[in-house]
Amino acid sequence: MPGAAGMIHIPDLTFESHLWQAGYRRVAGVDEAGRGAWAGPVAAAAVILPSVPYLARTLDGVRDSKQMTPLQRERLAPRIREAALAWGVGFASAAEIDSLGIVRATKLAAMRALEGLAPDCLLTDYLVFPEVELPQTAVIKGDQKSLSVAAASVLAKTSRDAIMRDMEADYPDYGFGRHKGYGTQAHRLALMRLGKCATHRRSFAIPAKK
DSSP: OOOOOOOOOOSSSSSHHHHHHTTTTOOOEEEEEEESSSSSEEEEEEEOOOTTTTHHTTTTTTOGGGGSSSHHHHHHHHHHHHHHHOEEEEEOHHHHHHHHHHHHHEEEEHHHTTTTTTOSSSEESSOOOTTTSSSSOOTTTGGGBBBBHHHHHHHHHHHHHHHHHHHHHTTTTTTTTTTTSSSHHHHHHHHHOOOOOBBBTTTTTOOOOO
């Protein structure tokens, strides 16, 4: 049943095809990861896919990264990078999030991801970038509908997860390698014992346990 809870949505190239037919050749799908985490950076990725036959088959299995297992994401990320015309990943640190706010910091990470890619239009997961003088299509749940945005979702998530795993060495008592800075019970208990470390977002209030 369409729209049913738990249904896996398969993104396709419908949005990209309309833009390719309109003459655009470097359509960048943009998505982020880590906006809601309590610690670590927010990540954004941009992916420009080619208009070639069998692309959807090549990237079969790529979808909203939240609907994928870690193993699926790690397996498909290299395939995305190989298939893409161009791709980039950018980050905004916890300190930048505290200074700018999460929305502006997310946009900063996306601008960093787009550096050097020379897109001629953007497909985004709802975000709009008024500072970018390019045609833009903001799609609600874009990572479930557009293959470019879904691919960006996977690269943003896997790149951020790698950073959080590396942080485990610097802050071994917080469990960043497991929860990646998100609000799990284990993370909450670590904060109760240890307080915030340098990579925690000071501007984020930790919700009381329900």
